Amino acid sequence: MSYFQNLIKIFISSSIINNIILIQFLGLCSYIGLTDSLSSSIGMSFAVIFVTVSSSILAWMIDNWILIPTGLQPALQITAFILVIGSFVGLVEIYIKKVSPNLYKAMGIYLPLIATNCLILGATFINSMNNYDFVESIVSGFGIATGYAIAMLLLAGIRERLRNSDLPPFFKGKAIAFMISGILSLAFLGFSGIIK
Amino acid sequence: MKKLKIIWEAIIPNNPVLIISIGLCSVIAVSNSVKSALLMTLVFALVQIPSNIIISAMRKIIPNELRVPIFVSVIAAFTTIAALLSQAFFNPIYQVIKLYILLVVVNCIIIGRAEAFAYTNGIFDSLLDGIGNTIGYGLVLVTIAIMRELIGKGTLAGIQIMSESYQPMLLMILPPAGFIFIGILTGAIETYLKQKGGKE
Numbered sequence: 138m139s140y141f142q143n144l145i146k147i148f149i150s151s152s153i154i155n156n157i158i159l160i161q162f163l164g165l166c167s168y169i170g171l172t173d174s175l176s177s178s179i180g181m182s183f184a185v186i187f188v189t190v191s192s193s194i195l196a197w198m199i200d201n202w203i204l205i206p207t208g209l210q211p212a213l214q215i216t217a218f219i220l221v222i223g224s225f226v227g228l229v230e231i232y233i234k235k236v237s238p239n240l241y242k243a244m245g246i247y248l249p250l251i252a253t254n255c256l257i258l259g260a261t262f263i264n265s266m267n268n269y270d271f272v273e274s275i276v277s278g279f280g281i282a283t284g285y286a287i288a289m290l291l292l293a294g295i296r297e298r299l300r301n302s303d304l305p306p307f308f309k310g311k312a313i314a315f316m317i318s319g320i321l322s323l324a325f326l327g328f329s330g331i332i333k
Numbered sequence: 334m335k336k337l338k339i340i341w342e343a344i345i346p347n348n349p350v351l352i353i354s355i356g357l358c359s360v361i362a363v364s365n366s367v368k369s370a371l372l373m374t375l376v377f378a379l380v381q382i383p384s385n386i387i388i389s390a391m392r393k394i395i396p397n398e399l400r401v402p403i404f405v406s407v408i409a410a411f412t413t414i415a416a417l418l419s420q421a422f423f424n425p426i427y428q429v430i431k432l433y434i435l436l437v438v439v440n441c442i443i444i445g446r447a448e449a450f451a452y453t454n455g456i457f458d459s460l461l462d463g464i465g466n467t468i469g470y471g472l473v474l475v476t477i478a479i480m481r482e483l484i485g486k487g488t489l490a491g492i493q494i495m496s497e498s499y500q501p502m503l504l505m506i507l508p509p510a511g512f513i514f515i516g517i518l519t520g521a522i523e524t525y526l527k528q529k530g531g532k533e
Contacts, residue, residue, distance in 0.1 A: 160508050161432075165357040166441050211417065215438050216409040223405055252401075255358050255439045262435050307520045311354055315516030322509040 144276045147269075150332055151280030157256055158288040159322040164256030168289060169314055178293040182286035186279065188229065188251050189260050192222045193278030196261035197271055218261050226252040256285060291321060336461055343465030350473045350515075351522045355441035359433045360474050361511035367490040369430045370478035372423050374471035376434050379415040381443050381470075382463035384408045388451040389459035395452070404447045405438070412438040442466060477514045481505045 138146075157163050164185075172178050196218050204210045204217060234241045251257065260281045264274040295317055304313060347353065350360050363373045384407050388395075395403050416434050419427045427434065437443070446466055451459040482488060485505030487495035495501075504510055 162358045162362040162508070162511065163436070165361065166355050169354055169357070212413060215413050215416070215435060216406065219405050219409050219438055220402070223402060253439050253441060253444055255436045258439050259432060259436055262432055266432070307524055308516075310523065312516045312520030312523065315512045315519060319509040319512035319516065322512055323504075326507060326509065 144273065146332055147273055147276050148280040148283075151263075151277050152284040152287065153325070154328045154332065156284040156288060156325050157259070157281045158285055159318065159325045161259070163259040164254050164285060167254055168285075168292065168318075169311060172289060172293040172296055172314065175290070175293045175297055178289040182282075182289050184251055185254070185256065185285055186282040188222075188226060189257050189278045189282040189285075190275060192225055192257050193260055193264055193274045194271075195221050195225060197264060197269075197274040200261075200265050214265070218258055222257055222261070223252045256281070288321070292317060336458070339458060339461045340465035340468070343462060344469045344472065345522075346526070348469045348473065348522065349442040349445070349466055350470055351519050352526075353445075354519070355445060356443075356470060357515065358436065359440065360470070360477065361508075361515060362433050363430050364474055364477040364511055364514070365481050365485065365506040367475065367478045367482050369426050370471075370474045371490075372419060372426050373430065373433065374467070374474055376415045376419055376437055377440070377443075377470055378463075378467040379418070380408060380411045380437050380440075381446065381467050382460065384411050384443060385446060385451045385459040385463035386456055388447045389454060389456045392452050400448075400452065401444075404444060404452075408443055408447070409438045442470060473518065477511070477518070480514065481510055485510070 151157070155161055158165065158168050167181060171181050199217055199221060200210070200214070204214060230241075260278050263281070264277055267277075269277055292314065296314060299313060299317075308316065343349070349356055359373055359377075363369045384404075387407050388404060391403075412435070415437065416427075419434060446462060450462045454462070479489065482490075482505075483494060484502050485507075487493060487499045487501050
Protein backbone atom coordinates (compact mmCIF):
# COMPACT_ATOMS: atom_id res chain seq x y z
CA MET A 138 0.00 0.00 0.00
CA SER A 139 1.41 3.35 -0.99
CA TYR A 140 1.99 6.12 1.53
CA PHE A 141 -0.81 8.22 0.06
CA GLN A 142 -3.34 5.38 0.33
CA ASN A 143 -2.29 4.96 3.94
CA LEU A 144 -3.09 8.63 4.60
CA ILE A 145 -6.56 8.26 3.09
CA LYS A 146 -7.09 5.21 5.27
CA ILE A 147 -6.13 7.17 8.39
CA PHE A 148 -8.45 10.03 7.44
CA ILE A 149 -11.49 7.81 6.84
CA SER A 150 -10.90 5.72 9.91
CA SER A 151 -10.46 8.72 12.22
CA SER A 152 -13.35 10.75 10.84
CA ILE A 153 -16.05 8.16 10.19
CA ILE A 154 -15.26 4.67 11.46
CA ASN A 155 -13.86 5.74 14.82
CA ASN A 156 -15.89 8.93 14.98
CA ILE A 157 -14.48 10.83 17.93
CA ILE A 158 -17.87 11.68 19.44
CA LEU A 159 -20.17 8.84 18.55
CA ILE A 160 -17.77 5.90 18.89
CA GLN A 161 -14.96 7.19 21.13
CA PHE A 162 -16.96 9.65 23.28
CA LEU A 163 -14.54 12.55 23.50
CA GLY A 164 -15.58 16.20 23.55
CA LEU A 165 -19.11 15.42 24.67
CA CYS A 166 -19.54 18.53 26.84
CA SER A 167 -19.53 20.91 23.91
CA TYR A 168 -21.40 18.38 21.77
CA ILE A 169 -24.37 18.36 24.14
CA GLY A 170 -24.01 21.97 25.27
CA LEU A 171 -23.60 23.78 21.96
CA THR A 172 -25.84 21.87 19.58
CA ASP A 173 -28.90 23.85 20.62
CA SER A 174 -28.48 26.00 17.53
CA LEU A 175 -26.96 25.25 14.14
CA SER A 176 -24.98 28.51 13.89
CA SER A 177 -23.02 28.05 17.11
CA SER A 178 -22.20 24.46 16.23
CA ILE A 179 -20.80 25.57 12.85
CA GLY A 180 -18.58 28.18 14.53
CA MET A 181 -17.37 25.69 17.10
CA SER A 182 -16.62 23.08 14.43
CA PHE A 183 -14.34 25.45 12.50
CA ALA A 184 -12.53 26.51 15.67
CA VAL A 185 -12.02 22.89 16.68
CA ILE A 186 -10.69 21.90 13.24
CA PHE A 187 -8.12 24.72 13.37
CA VAL A 188 -6.98 24.09 16.93
CA THR A 189 -6.84 20.29 16.60
CA VAL A 190 -4.65 20.37 13.50
CA SER A 191 -2.29 22.97 14.98
CA SER A 192 -2.01 21.16 18.32
CA SER A 193 -1.37 17.85 16.57
CA ILE A 194 1.61 19.51 14.85
CA LEU A 195 2.92 21.12 18.06
CA ALA A 196 2.41 18.02 20.18
CA TRP A 197 4.17 15.84 17.59
CA MET A 198 7.18 18.15 17.67
CA ILE A 199 7.33 18.17 21.46
CA ASP A 200 6.84 14.42 21.70
CA ASN A 201 9.43 13.46 19.10
CA TRP A 202 12.04 16.18 19.51
CA ILE A 203 12.03 16.75 23.26
CA LEU A 204 10.21 14.08 25.30
CA ILE A 205 11.29 10.86 23.57
CA PRO A 206 15.03 11.75 23.18
CA THR A 207 15.28 12.79 26.82
CA GLY A 208 13.34 9.76 28.09
CA LEU A 209 10.74 11.91 29.84
CA GLN A 210 7.80 10.66 27.80
CA PRO A 211 5.60 8.79 30.29
CA ALA A 212 6.15 11.16 33.20
CA LEU A 213 5.86 14.56 31.57
CA GLN A 214 3.67 13.84 28.55
CA ILE A 215 0.36 14.88 30.11
CA THR A 216 1.74 18.10 31.57
CA ALA A 217 3.60 19.07 28.40
CA PHE A 218 0.65 18.47 26.09
CA ILE A 219 -1.91 20.27 28.22
CA LEU A 220 0.36 23.27 28.70
CA VAL A 221 1.08 23.45 24.96
CA ILE A 222 -2.61 23.33 24.08
CA GLY A 223 -3.58 25.77 26.83
CA SER A 224 -1.00 28.34 25.81
CA PHE A 225 -1.74 27.81 22.13
CA VAL A 226 -5.44 28.49 22.64
CA GLY A 227 -4.46 31.56 24.65
CA LEU A 228 -2.30 32.82 21.77
CA VAL A 229 -5.06 32.21 19.22
CA GLU A 230 -7.45 34.12 21.46
CA ILE A 231 -5.11 37.14 21.69
CA TYR A 232 -4.44 37.05 17.94
CA ILE A 233 -8.13 36.92 16.95
CA LYS A 234 -8.95 39.68 19.44
CA LYS A 235 -6.31 41.89 17.82
CA VAL A 236 -6.97 41.07 14.15
CA SER A 237 -10.73 40.74 14.02
CA PRO A 238 -12.72 41.92 17.04
CA ASN A 239 -15.99 40.90 15.39
CA LEU A 240 -14.94 37.28 15.00
CA TYR A 241 -13.66 37.38 18.57
CA LYS A 242 -17.03 38.60 19.78
CA ALA A 243 -18.82 35.84 17.85
CA MET A 244 -16.53 33.10 19.16
CA GLY A 245 -15.82 34.66 22.56
CA ILE A 246 -17.47 32.00 24.70
CA TYR A 247 -16.25 28.99 22.76
CA LEU A 248 -12.57 29.86 22.44
CA PRO A 249 -11.53 29.37 26.08
CA LEU A 250 -13.75 26.28 26.20
CA ILE A 251 -11.59 24.67 23.53
CA ALA A 252 -8.56 24.53 25.83
CA THR A 253 -10.33 22.14 28.18
CA ASN A 254 -12.02 20.13 25.46
CA CYS A 255 -10.87 16.55 25.86
CA LEU A 256 -11.10 16.01 22.10
CA ILE A 257 -8.01 18.13 21.36
CA LEU A 258 -5.86 16.51 24.00
CA GLY A 259 -7.32 13.13 23.05
CA ALA A 260 -6.25 13.64 19.44
CA THR A 261 -2.66 14.29 20.50
CA PHE A 262 -2.65 11.19 22.71
CA ILE A 263 -4.15 9.07 19.92
CA ASN A 264 -1.39 10.26 17.56
CA SER A 265 1.25 9.51 20.14
CA MET A 266 -0.13 6.04 20.99
CA ASN A 267 -0.27 5.00 17.32
CA ASN A 268 3.27 6.29 16.66
CA TYR A 269 2.13 8.32 13.67
CA ASP A 270 4.79 10.25 11.75
CA PHE A 271 4.53 13.98 11.11
CA VAL A 272 2.20 13.93 8.06
CA GLU A 273 0.10 11.11 9.49
CA SER A 274 -0.43 13.12 12.70
CA ILE A 275 -1.73 16.10 10.74
CA VAL A 276 -4.08 13.92 8.67
CA SER A 277 -5.31 12.11 11.76
CA GLY A 278 -5.89 15.40 13.63
CA PHE A 279 -7.81 16.80 10.68
CA GLY A 280 -9.83 13.59 10.37
CA ILE A 281 -10.75 13.61 14.06
CA ALA A 282 -11.88 17.24 13.89
CA THR A 283 -13.89 16.54 10.73
CA GLY A 284 -15.62 13.68 12.51
CA TYR A 285 -16.46 16.09 15.33
CA ALA A 286 -17.93 18.57 12.83
CA ILE A 287 -20.02 15.83 11.18
CA ALA A 288 -21.50 14.71 14.50
CA MET A 289 -22.13 18.31 15.68
CA LEU A 290 -23.98 19.25 12.50
CA LEU A 291 -26.05 16.05 12.49
CA LEU A 292 -27.22 16.54 16.08
CA ALA A 293 -27.75 20.31 15.72
CA GLY A 294 -29.91 19.78 12.65
CA ILE A 295 -32.04 17.19 14.41
CA ARG A 296 -32.40 19.30 17.58
CA GLU A 297 -33.51 22.36 15.60
CA ARG A 298 -36.39 20.31 14.25
CA LEU A 299 -37.19 18.72 17.61
CA ARG A 300 -37.72 22.12 19.17
CA ASN A 301 -41.09 22.38 17.45
CA SER A 302 -42.19 18.80 17.95
CA ASP A 303 -44.38 17.37 20.64
CA LEU A 304 -42.23 15.35 23.03
CA PRO A 305 -43.20 13.51 26.21
CA PRO A 306 -42.05 15.70 29.14
CA PHE A 307 -39.69 12.98 30.40
CA PHE A 308 -37.44 13.39 27.36
CA LYS A 309 -37.48 17.18 27.07
CA GLY A 310 -34.09 18.90 27.07
CA LYS A 311 -30.89 16.92 27.35
CA ALA A 312 -32.42 13.45 27.66
CA ILE A 313 -33.60 13.38 24.05
CA ALA A 314 -30.22 14.65 22.84
CA PHE A 315 -28.57 11.63 24.45
CA MET A 316 -31.16 9.26 22.99
CA ILE A 317 -30.59 10.65 19.49
CA SER A 318 -26.84 10.36 19.96
CA GLY A 319 -27.36 6.73 20.85
CA ILE A 320 -29.24 6.15 17.61
CA LEU A 321 -26.64 8.10 15.59
CA SER A 322 -23.92 6.08 17.26
CA LEU A 323 -25.74 2.89 16.27
CA ALA A 324 -25.77 4.14 12.69
CA PHE A 325 -22.05 4.91 12.76
CA LEU A 326 -21.34 1.40 14.09
CA GLY A 327 -22.47 0.25 10.66
CA PHE A 328 -19.33 1.78 9.16
CA SER A 329 -17.04 -0.48 11.17
CA GLY A 330 -15.23 -2.95 8.96
CA ILE A 331 -15.17 -0.97 5.71
CA ILE A 332 -11.39 -0.78 6.03
CA LYS A 333 -9.64 -4.08 6.66
CA MET B 334 -25.02 19.41 59.31
CA LYS B 335 -23.73 22.16 57.02
CA LYS B 336 -20.68 20.07 56.27
CA LEU B 337 -22.77 17.06 55.32
CA LYS B 338 -24.76 19.28 53.03
CA ILE B 339 -21.64 20.01 50.95
CA ILE B 340 -21.32 16.29 50.23
CA TRP B 341 -25.04 15.81 49.59
CA GLU B 342 -25.22 18.81 47.22
CA ALA B 343 -22.69 17.16 44.94
CA ILE B 344 -24.38 13.77 44.93
CA ILE B 345 -27.98 14.49 43.89
CA PRO B 346 -29.08 18.15 43.50
CA ASN B 347 -25.89 19.18 41.70
CA ASN B 348 -24.76 15.83 40.38
CA PRO B 349 -21.90 16.72 38.03
CA VAL B 350 -22.74 14.09 35.42
CA LEU B 351 -26.53 14.01 35.31
CA ILE B 352 -27.53 17.57 36.19
CA ILE B 353 -24.68 19.74 34.95
CA SER B 354 -23.79 17.31 32.11
CA ILE B 355 -20.03 17.59 32.39
CA GLY B 356 -17.39 14.90 32.53
CA LEU B 357 -19.52 12.74 30.32
CA CYS B 358 -16.79 11.41 28.05
CA SER B 359 -15.29 8.99 30.53
CA VAL B 360 -18.66 7.99 32.00
CA ILE B 361 -20.02 6.80 28.68
CA ALA B 362 -16.79 5.29 27.43
CA VAL B 363 -15.78 3.35 30.51
CA SER B 364 -19.18 2.12 31.71
CA ASN B 365 -19.25 -1.09 29.66
CA SER B 366 -17.55 -3.14 32.36
CA VAL B 367 -17.68 -2.92 36.13
CA LYS B 368 -13.93 -3.44 36.54
CA SER B 369 -12.98 -0.48 34.37
CA ALA B 370 -15.68 1.63 36.02
CA LEU B 371 -14.20 0.93 39.46
CA LEU B 372 -10.67 1.71 38.29
CA MET B 373 -11.88 4.92 36.68
CA THR B 374 -13.61 5.98 39.90
CA LEU B 375 -10.43 5.28 41.85
CA VAL B 376 -8.35 7.36 39.44
CA PHE B 377 -10.93 10.12 39.60
CA ALA B 378 -10.77 10.14 43.41
CA LEU B 379 -6.96 10.18 43.33
CA VAL B 380 -7.03 13.30 41.17
CA GLN B 381 -10.12 15.17 42.41
CA ILE B 382 -9.55 15.08 46.17
CA PRO B 383 -5.83 16.03 46.35
CA SER B 384 -6.06 18.70 43.66
CA ASN B 385 -9.03 20.27 45.47
CA ILE B 386 -6.99 20.33 48.69
CA ILE B 387 -3.83 21.74 47.07
CA ILE B 388 -5.69 24.44 45.15
CA SER B 389 -7.64 25.40 48.24
CA ALA B 390 -4.43 25.60 50.27
CA MET B 391 -2.76 27.80 47.67
CA ARG B 392 -5.79 29.95 46.87
CA LYS B 393 -4.40 33.07 48.54
CA ILE B 394 -1.15 33.05 46.58
CA ILE B 395 -2.53 32.14 43.14
CA PRO B 396 -2.91 35.33 41.07
CA ASN B 397 -6.27 35.63 39.38
CA GLU B 398 -4.88 35.95 35.84
CA LEU B 399 -2.75 32.83 36.10
CA ARG B 400 -5.24 30.58 37.83
CA VAL B 401 -6.22 28.32 34.93
CA PRO B 402 -2.65 27.31 33.97
CA ILE B 403 -1.86 26.71 37.64
CA PHE B 404 -5.00 24.61 38.16
CA VAL B 405 -4.18 22.59 35.09
CA SER B 406 -0.58 22.00 36.17
CA VAL B 407 -1.68 20.77 39.60
CA ILE B 408 -4.29 18.49 38.06
CA ALA B 409 -1.80 17.24 35.44
CA ALA B 410 0.65 16.28 38.18
CA PHE B 411 -1.94 14.20 40.04
CA THR B 412 -3.20 12.65 36.80
CA THR B 413 0.32 11.51 35.97
CA ILE B 414 0.66 9.96 39.42
CA ALA B 415 -2.70 8.22 39.12
CA ALA B 416 -1.95 6.98 35.60
CA LEU B 417 1.43 5.56 36.58
CA LEU B 418 -0.04 3.93 39.73
CA SER B 419 -2.84 2.26 37.80
CA GLN B 420 -0.37 1.09 35.17
CA ALA B 421 1.69 -0.49 37.93
CA PHE B 422 -1.14 -2.21 39.81
CA PHE B 423 -3.99 -2.75 37.31
CA ASN B 424 -2.14 -3.05 34.02
CA PRO B 425 -4.64 -5.25 32.07
CA ILE B 426 -7.54 -2.85 32.71
CA TYR B 427 -5.26 0.17 32.29
CA GLN B 428 -4.34 -0.89 28.75
CA VAL B 429 -8.04 -0.97 27.78
CA ILE B 430 -9.01 2.46 29.14
CA LYS B 431 -5.60 4.17 28.91
CA LEU B 432 -6.85 7.08 26.81
CA TYR B 433 -9.62 7.97 29.25
CA ILE B 434 -7.32 7.80 32.28
CA LEU B 435 -4.86 10.18 30.61
CA LEU B 436 -7.75 12.50 29.77
CA VAL B 437 -8.82 12.88 33.41
CA VAL B 438 -6.58 15.97 33.27
CA VAL B 439 -9.15 17.83 31.17
CA ASN B 440 -12.17 16.35 32.93
CA CYS B 441 -14.53 19.30 33.23
CA ILE B 442 -15.68 18.20 36.71
CA ILE B 443 -12.22 18.53 38.25
CA ILE B 444 -11.41 21.85 36.61
CA GLY B 445 -14.92 23.07 37.35
CA ARG B 446 -14.67 22.25 41.06
CA ALA B 447 -11.25 23.90 41.29
CA GLU B 448 -12.66 27.05 39.73
CA ALA B 449 -16.05 27.12 41.43
CA PHE B 450 -15.32 25.70 44.87
CA ALA B 451 -11.71 25.11 45.90
CA TYR B 452 -10.53 28.54 44.80
CA THR B 453 -12.96 30.29 47.14
CA ASN B 454 -13.37 27.88 50.08
CA GLY B 455 -11.34 26.49 52.95
CA ILE B 456 -9.30 23.30 52.91
CA PHE B 457 -11.68 21.10 54.89
CA ASP B 458 -14.72 22.17 52.87
CA SER B 459 -12.78 21.51 49.66
CA LEU B 460 -11.90 18.04 50.90
CA LEU B 461 -15.60 17.33 51.54
CA ASP B 462 -16.52 18.76 48.15
CA GLY B 463 -13.95 16.52 46.50
CA ILE B 464 -15.36 13.47 48.29
CA GLY B 465 -18.92 14.44 47.35
CA ASN B 466 -18.10 14.89 43.70
CA THR B 467 -16.21 11.61 43.59
CA ILE B 468 -19.26 9.84 45.04
CA GLY B 469 -21.59 11.64 42.65
CA TYR B 470 -19.44 10.69 39.68
CA GLY B 471 -18.66 7.15 40.79
CA LEU B 472 -22.27 6.35 41.67
CA VAL B 473 -23.51 7.18 38.19
CA LEU B 474 -20.58 5.46 36.51
CA VAL B 475 -20.82 2.23 38.50
CA THR B 476 -24.64 2.08 38.28
CA ILE B 477 -24.54 2.31 34.50
CA ALA B 478 -21.67 -0.17 34.35
CA ILE B 479 -23.56 -2.72 36.46
CA MET B 480 -26.65 -2.49 34.24
CA ARG B 481 -24.68 -2.62 31.00
CA GLU B 482 -22.44 -5.50 31.97
CA LEU B 483 -25.28 -7.53 33.45
CA ILE B 484 -27.48 -7.20 30.38
CA GLY B 485 -24.72 -7.20 27.81
CA LYS B 486 -22.60 -10.07 29.09
CA GLY B 487 -24.47 -11.67 31.97
CA THR B 488 -21.51 -11.08 34.28
CA LEU B 489 -20.53 -8.66 37.03
CA ALA B 490 -16.83 -7.77 37.27
CA GLY B 491 -16.07 -10.91 35.29
CA ILE B 492 -18.11 -13.29 37.49
CA GLN B 493 -21.01 -15.13 35.82
CA ILE B 494 -24.31 -13.98 37.36
CA MET B 495 -27.03 -14.87 34.87
CA SER B 496 -27.74 -18.54 34.18
CA GLU B 497 -25.97 -20.36 31.36
CA SER B 498 -29.04 -20.21 29.12
CA TYR B 499 -29.10 -16.38 29.21
CA GLN B 500 -28.57 -14.88 25.77
CA PRO B 501 -26.42 -11.75 26.24
CA MET B 502 -27.72 -8.62 24.54
CA LEU B 503 -24.52 -7.55 22.82
CA LEU B 504 -25.81 -4.05 22.03
CA MET B 505 -25.52 -3.11 25.71
CA ILE B 506 -21.72 -3.24 25.75
CA LEU B 507 -21.40 -1.42 22.41
CA PRO B 508 -21.12 2.40 22.35
CA PRO B 509 -24.78 3.35 21.63
CA ALA B 510 -26.10 1.89 24.88
CA GLY B 511 -23.94 4.31 26.89
CA PHE B 512 -25.72 7.28 25.36
CA ILE B 513 -29.14 5.68 25.82
CA PHE B 514 -28.55 4.86 29.50
CA ILE B 515 -27.27 8.37 30.25
CA GLY B 516 -30.35 9.73 28.46
CA ILE B 517 -32.73 7.64 30.56
CA LEU B 518 -30.97 8.53 33.83
CA THR B 519 -30.88 12.24 32.97
CA GLY B 520 -34.57 12.20 32.13
CA ALA B 521 -35.38 10.33 35.34
CA ILE B 522 -33.43 12.61 37.67
CA GLU B 523 -34.72 15.77 36.00
CA THR B 524 -38.30 14.56 36.30
CA TYR B 525 -37.69 13.67 39.97
CA LEU B 526 -36.22 17.09 40.78
CA LYS B 527 -39.03 18.85 38.91
CA GLN B 528 -41.70 16.96 40.84
CA LYS B 529 -39.94 17.60 44.15
CA GLY B 530 -39.61 21.30 43.30
CA GLY B 531 -43.29 21.46 42.32
CA LYS B 532 -44.51 20.13 45.67
CA GLU B 533 -42.63 22.63 47.80
